[in-house]
Amino acid sequence: MKRLCYMPELQLDLISEFWKGQMLVNLSHGVYDILRQELVPVRGKFKFDYVINIRYRPRFKLDDAPNFKHYIETSVGYDQLECLLRVLGYCISSLTKGRKAFVFYGIGRTGKSTILNVLEAAIGSNLVSHEPFHTMSGERAKAHYEGKRCNISRETSTRPNRNEESFKSLVSCEFTTGSEKYEKQRDFVATLSFVFAGNSDVEFTFMDDAILDRLVYLIFNKTIPEDEIDLDLEEKLLAEKDVIFSLALDSLKRLIMDKYDFKMSPIAQEHIKHRRYLIHSAESFLDEKCKLSENGRVSKVVLYAAYTVFCKANALKPESRNRFYDKVRNYDASITDGRVPDSTGNSVQGFCGISFISGECQATDDESDE
Structure with a gap:
């Protein structure tokens, strides 16, 4: 045991041997070459720390x-x-x-x-x-x-x-x-x-x-x-x-x-x-219910409320509010944060460059906490 510890020539680097033998599979009666699809006589050239219990x-x-x-x-x-x-x-x-x-x-x-x-x-x-x-x-x-x-x-x-x-x-x-x-x-x-x-x-x-x-x-x-x-x-x-x-x-x-x-x-x-569709509920909502518009303005609260309504109607789990907002920002480079007017004319936090598609049902600010 002491000789193994202090004499490198007696030691075996199993990690190196693993990478060298990736295209080989060590079986109970020989070594299978993946690319040649046959058993090959290489036991002396490669070292394995496993044996697969089958006969090819x-x-x-x-x-x-x-x-x-x-x-x-x-x-x-x-x-x-x-x-x-x-x-x-x-x-x-x-x-x-x-x-x-x-x-x-x-x-x-x-x-x-x-x-x-x-x-x-x-x-x-x-x-x-x-x-x-x-x-x-x-x-x-x-x-x-x-x-x-x-x-x-x-x-x-x-x-x-x-x-x-x-x-x-x-x-x-x-x-x-x-x-x-x-x-x-x-x-x-x-x-x-x-x-x-x-x-x-x-x-x-x-x-x-x-x-x-x-x-x-x-x-x-x-x-x-x-x-x-x-x-x-x-x-x-x-x-x-x-x-x-x-x-x-x-x-x-x-x-x-x-x-x-x-x-x-x-x-x-x-x-x-x-x-994949389930994890892209935000993108699906933006694709189906919104459009990019240079003059578009929409309240963040109203947009998120409309998104949760969309998810409920389609049996989807909505993203958290902040995660949804991040996905809106990443949806298109033209979408930016800004102050926008709400339904009563007050200036609120919103997104610029995006709006609801005409005729789509829009949630109001009062629905934001539902």
């Missing part, structure tokens, strides 16, 4: 795994097969340029936990952490990521993640700090993948486009009837894991060639689109 076989087809094929038919559908394979392959690889977190979202009894149990079995439980989504950005949680290859959370809470910037940093595999209670902070690069599953969607205190750009959804919307539930499905899928992950490994070259497009299905893309 070329030219496998989905029909070679009948239980997995049935799982696809009854849980996610064929339109999500390619996305699922790319996600599974990415999670067992050392690739980091995807910069995505994966959300297995949908109703209960759809097989979310089942496929994640198979994924964890392939990676090895000692290389998997299980931090829940709402605490994933905490110092203590981050301390558990060091040396792990994947974080799998099987039940998403309705509680929001309150540290959006840390989430973005972790998913992007940037430097972070973590520490257990009463321990010194450690700096490291989190190179693991993040998978969150649940009946509830992931929520953030302040959702934005940058967060949505980092999410890949797999939608589980096919409920399995009680009398058709296969209690032995997990064991059957584990028996087919060599086929499943051979297909997943071969999907990685396509993923790289597609510039890390995980090929979300239309239903998943629509879900992202809807979530």
Whole structure:
């Protein structure tokens, strides 16, 4: 042990070895080359601190795994097969340029936990952490990521993640700090993948486009009837894991060639689109109810009151007053703060360069506190 501590020639830089071997996956019987899509004899040239518990076989087809094929038919559908394979392959690889977190979202009894149990079995439980989504950005949680290859959370809470910037940093595999209670902070690069599953969607205190750009959804919307539930499905899928992950490994070259497009299905893309609409309620209101006008003048109080009416009518959650005002300012460079006349002729705080579209119902100053 002393010789290891004081003789650099005996030491191994696992971080450097990780980056050198990103295009390789160390399997139980050989090393898989992602770009060549075959096993290669390089064990002596590269050092790995993990072993993925599968045996790769070329030219496998989905029909070679009948239980997995049935799982696809009854849980996610064929339109999500390619996305699922790319996600599974990415999670067992050392690739980091995807910069995505994966959300297995949908109703209960759809097989979310089942496929994640198979994924964890392939990676090895000692290389998997299980931090829940709402605490994933905490110092203590981050301390558990060091040396792990994947974080799998099987039940998403309705509680929001309150540290959006840390989430973005972790998913992007940037430097972070973590520490257990009463321990010194450690700096490291989190190179693991993040998978969150649940009946509830992931929520953030302040959702934005940058967060949505980092999410890949797999939608589980096919409920399995009680009398058709296969209690032995997990064991059957584990028996087919060599086929499943051979297909997943071969999907990685396509993923790289597609510039890390995980090929979300239309239903998943629509879900992202809807979530994007929800966080742009202010912009939607300005698009639909207002217009840019050189001589336009509108009271801030009246504008915000009209915005809240719009949100209520469209089942949207309104932004806070100050956040809404910031979005108005950023909507167009021609919009400026200024004094404007209210409905009684008094000079009040407002915006210049914008007005309501003619004929739109306008809230009055008296509605400002509703």
